[in-house]
Amino acid sequence: MAVSFHSGVVMAEKDQEKQSYRSPLVARYASKDMVYNFSDAKKFSTWRKLWLILAKSQKKVGLNITDVQLKEMEENIDNIDFKMAAEEEKKRRHDVMAHVYTFAQCCPAAAPIIHLGATSCYVGDNTDLIVLRDAFDIILPKLARCIQRLSQFARNYKDLPTLGFTHYQPAQLTTVGKRACLWLSDLCMDLRNISRARSDMRFRGVKGTTGTQASFLALFDGNAEKVEELDRLVTSLAGFDEAYIVTGQTYSRKVDVDIIGALASLGASVHKICTDIRLLANLKELEEPFEKDQVGSSAMPYKRNPMRSERCCSLARHLMTLCMNPLQTLSVQWFERTLDDSANRRICLAEGFLAADSLLSILQNIFEGLVVYPKVIERHILQELPFMASENIIMAMVKAGGNRQECHEHIRTLSQEAAAVVKQEGGDNDLVERIKRTDYFNPVRDQLDQLLHPKSFVGRAPDQVVQFIEKEVSPALRPYSEVLEGKAELSV
Known part of the structure; x- marks a missing residue:
């Protein structure tokens, strides 16, 4: 008998949420703080706070608004009847007016002055700006913690030589700490970019239906x-230093471009870092944390898959794709505004921060x-x-009176023989032993161990680590x- 995948069973009331789709960003990855920041409770309580500070400011500037009305509004900020609001929105097809009505039901004295003179974007856009500002304030410390953990790692391993790779082929040596500083450098630029996007934000304020304040x-x-x-009063009470002087009905959607662009750039940094970690895990040189009871594979018990880094790459890829959404929205905002920026912004802005928040929690755990x-x-x-040291050996031979061209030919021949052992026989690189057995190199035989010490090939890498951390990371x-x-604690 075929199994039906279309169940009509209704679960118990307590399990109702299991019957509804929830974004994995909310259900699995993002922090409770970030999830709450984009919740309906935060959004609609902020609408009510904005109506309250508008009324307070209007009273201060001279309108006939009473303390009783203000007190009534203040006492009902979180007293939101979400069922009533949903029913009203279905009837009115207007979310702001549905919530004006719902707020007025529990504030009868204040009902005449709620939303006075304002347009929907007074609460809509200003709330978005508050939520985005608060989202920045959640992720910036997380990013700083990631940078601090990685800088400790870089210091600890600043002297440990390791193969550098260009084109994913072995190249001149670097150190484990210096490579970590390449990752750090990108994250420090992200910290700068995200901080700049945060500090550049202003408030929309009270601008009216087309921005003219008519x-x-x-x-x-x-x-x-x-x-x-x-x-000025409303802007200050909302916690902003400045408001945009000119707006249409909305604040410019170029602000969203700057915000999501900074987050997408962070996504690219994390993807690069975690890809490097995954490649190093394959080489068994470096691993992300692997817990005592963690299962790497359901079929292959020996595996230690870099699942945290893979998860970061997966989430980062999603975050990077989001930057196209605000770009396209900005480009089609006709004149003072159109409403085709509404539904997609509800998704894009929240997902950008939820994804960035998730990435940083995982990344801190990895570091x-x-x-x-x-x-x-x-x-x-x-x-x-041995291959990389050939030039050093040639120089030492020349200093000992040898001929550069003759020495080059000897090493070339021996290198090809050693490479054949490695590639065709699967053996170890025995170039050094071949050089030691060749009489031609007798003048430098006693120097070979020194010439081949890995620390002789890392240049200024250890000093660069210290200098970079002291001059750029610490400030x-x-x-x-x-x-x-x-x-950082992960839920899964």
Whole structure:
């Protein structure tokens, strides 16, 4: 009998949420703080706070609004009847008016002055800006913690030589700490870009239906100074230093481009870092944390898959794709505004921050538990170093009176023989032993061990690590010095 995948069974009331789709960003990955930040409770309570500060500011500037009305509004900020609001929106086809009505039902005295002179974007756009600002304030400390953990790792391994790779082929040696500084450099740029996007944000304020403030000018009998004072008061009470001087009905959607662009750029950084970790895990040189009871594969019990790094790459890929959405929205905002920016922004802006938040939690967890295998790294170095050291040996021979061209030919011939052993026989690189057995190299035989020491090939890498952390990383972390503690806990 075929199994039916279309069940009509209705679950118990307590299991109702299991019958509804929930974004995996909410259900599996993002922090509780970020999930709440984009919740209906935060959104609609913020609408009510904005109506309250509008009324407070209007009273201060001279409108006939009573303390009783303000107190009534303040006492009902979180007293939201979501069922009533949903029913009203279905009837009115207008979310803001549905919530104006719902708020008025529990604030009968204040009902006449709720939303006075405002357009829907007064609560809609200003709430978005508050939520986006608060989202930045959640992820910036997380990013700082990732940078701080990785900088500790870089310091710890600043002197450990490792093969560098160009084109994913063995290249001149670097150090494990120096490679970590390449990752750090990108993350520090992300910290700068995201901080800049945060500090560049302003408030929309009270601008009216097309941004001209005409309705507020009418409220104050043509007194422009009172309108400007109202805008300043509302902006300040909302926690912003400045408001945009000019807007259409909405704040410019270019703000969203800057915000999601900074987050998408972070996604690219994380994807690159975690791809490097995955490649190093394959080489068994470095691993992300792997817990005692963790299962790497349902079929292959021996496997230690880099699933955290893979998850980061997966989420980062989604985050990077989001940057096209605000770009296209900005490009088609005709004149003072169109409403084709509404549904997609509800998805894109929230998912951008939820994804970034998820990435940073996982990344911090990875950085706190990175495991390095120096012996494996050393073995890989010894397989390649003799080839890389050939130029040093040639120079030493020339200093001892040899001929550069003759020496080059001897080493070329021996290198080809050693390479054949490695590639065709699967043996170890025996170039050094071949050089030692060749009489031609007798003048430098006693120098070979020194010439082949890995630390002779890392250049200024250890010094660069220290210099970079002291001059760039530490100053960037200084504003976050009080929020760097705490381990990252993953739900899955």
